[in-house]
Amino acid sequence: MRSSRAGSVAANGNALVFTPTYSFSPGELISVTATTAAGNTAGLALSRPYVWQFGAGVSGPGRGYFSTGYDPTLFKGSFALVAGDVDNDGDLDMLSANISRRCVDVCFNNGSGIFSLAPANPSPTVRPDPCGLAIGDLDNDGDLDIVVNTNNIALMVNNGQGFFAGTANYSIPISNGCGGNISLSDLDGDGDLDFLGPNAGGGAFIRFNGNLALAAPPRNPSRARLGG
Ligand SMILES: [Ca+2]
Ligand SMILES: [Ca+2]
Ligand SMILES: [Ca+2]
Numbered sequence: 234m235r236s237s238r239a240g241s242v243a244a245n246g247n248a249l250v251f252t253p254t255y256s257f258s259p260g261e262l263i264s265v266t267a268t269t270a271a272g273n274t275a276g277l278a279l280s281r282p283y284v285w286q287f288g289a290g291v292s293g294p295g296r297g298y299f300s301t302g303y304d305p306t307l308f309k310g311s312f313a314l315v316a317g318d319v320d321n322d323g324d325l326d327m328l329s330a331n332i333s334r335r336c337v338d339v340c341f342n343n344g345s346g347i348f349s350l351a352p353a354n355p356s357p358t359v360r361p362d363p364c365g366l367a368i369g370d371l372d373n374d375g376d377l378d379i380v381v382n383t384n385n386i387a388l389m390v391n392n393g394q395g396f397f398a399g400t401a402n403y404s405i406p407i408s409n410g411c412g413g414n415i416s417l418s419d420l421d422g423d424g425d426l427d428f429l430g431p432n433a434g435g436g437a438f439i440r441f442n443g444n445l446a447l448a449a450p451p452r453n454p455s456r457a458r459l460g461g
Contacts, residue, residue, distance in 0.1 A: 239253065239254045239375070240252050240253035240254050244272075244273060244274050245274070246273060246274055247273045249267065249271060255323050256289075257289035258289060258318075258324075258325055259289060259290065259291040259292065259293070260288050260289060260291050261288065261289040261325075262286060262287075262288055262289075263286060263287050263288070263289060264284075264285075264286045264369075264418065264419065264426075265283075265284070265285055265286070265287075266282060266283070266284045266419045266422060266423075266424045267279060267282060267283045267284075268282045268422065268423060268424045269281065269282055281422070282422030282423065282424075283422065284418070284419045284420075284422050286418075305340075305348055307338065307340055307348060307349070307350045308329055308331055308334075308338040308340075308350065309331075309333055309334075310331045310332050310333020310334060311329040311330065311331055311332075311338070312329075312330050312331070312332040312363065312364045312365075313329070313330040313363075313364065313365050313366040313382075313414075314327060314328070314329050314330075314366070315327075315328050315366050315367065315368050316328075317368045317377045318377065319339065319368070319376070319377050319391060319395040320341055320393075320394050320395035321375075321376060321393060321394070321395075322344075323344070324342040324343075324344045325342055326339065326340060326341050326342050326348070326395060327339075327340040327342070327348050328340070328366060328368065328379065329366075330363040330364060330365060330366040330381060330382075331363065332362055332363055332364055335362065335363060336363070337363065337366065337379060337381060337389065337397070338350060338351075339351040339395055339397070341395060351395065351396075362383055362384060363381045363382065363383045364382055364383070364384075364413070365381065365382030365411070365413060365414050365415045365430075366379065366380070366381055366382070366415075367379075367380045367415045367416055367417045368380075368417070369417035369426040370426065371388060371390070371417070371425075371426055371442065372390060373425060374393070375393070376391040376392075376393045377391055378390050378391050378397075379391070379397055380405070380415060380417060380428065382411045382413070382414075382415050382430065384410045384411060384433075385404055385405075385407065385410075385411070386404055386405035386407060386411055386415070386428065386430065386438075387404050387405075388404065388405065405428055405438075405440050406440075407430075407432070407438050407440075408434070409432050409433045409434035410433035410434075411430045411431065411432070411433060411438065412430070412431035412432060412433040413430075413431050414430075414431070415428065415429070415430040415431075416428075416429040416430065417429075420439060420441070421441055425442040426442055427439065427440065427441045427442050428440040428441075428442070
C-alpha cells in the first residue's frame with residue numbers, strides 16, 4: 234500500500250487500517266485507492282480495485298459564521314487558488330495560478346494561517362495564461378505536485394519542500410484547449426492519479442497516468458513562473 238502521507242498500514246481481518254504519522258487537517262479531502270494487490274489476513278485479494286474519497290472530521294467552535302480573518306496581498310492576478318501541504322511540514326499552504334504574471338505563486342503557512350510568499354524561481358519557463366490549478370502526488374514520491382491549466386496542461390514536480398521544477402519538459406497532450414477547472418483523481422483504480430479536465434471543443438479530457446520519470450529540481454525554484 235502506498236500513501237502520500239507517511240504512516241503505517243496493518244491488516245485486521247478484512248479491514249486495512251492506516252495510521253498517519255500526524256493527523257489529517259480538519260475537513261481535508263482524503264483520496265484512497267485499494268488496488269487488487271490488497272488482501273485480507275487470509276490471503277484473499279480484492280476482486281477489483283476500489284477508489285473513494287472522504288473529508289476528515291471537523292471540530293472546534295465554528296458553525297458557519299465567517300466574520301473574522303484578513304486579506305493577504307501577497308500577489309495580484311490570482312485566477313485559481315488551492316490549499317495543500319506542499320512543503321510537508323504539517324500545515325496547509327496556498328498556491329495561486331497567477332494569470333497576470335503567468336506564474337504559480339507558492340505561499341507557505343506558518344502553521345497559524347499566516348502566509349509568506351516563497352522566493353522567485355530563477356529558471357522561468359514560457360507558458361501562457363494559467364487559469365486553473367490542481368495538486369496531487371503525480372509521481373508517487375510522497376509530495377504534492379502541480380498541474381496547471383494554461384489552455385494546454387503543464388506539470389510541475391515538487392522536490393518535497395514546496396519547490397517546483399519548470400514545465401518546459403512536462404505536459405499532458407490534449408488536442409483542443411482546456412476549458413476551465415481541472416481535477417486529479419484515480420479514475421482507473423490502479424493507485425495513481427489521473428487527469429480529468431473540460432475539453433474546450435466539447436466533452437472532457439481523460440488522461441491516465443503513465444510511467445514518465447519526472448525529475449525534481451536540484452535547488453530552490455519555489456515561485457514557479459509559467460511565462461516571461
Ligand atoms: Ca505546509
Ligand atoms: Ca510528488
Ligand atoms: Ca490511475
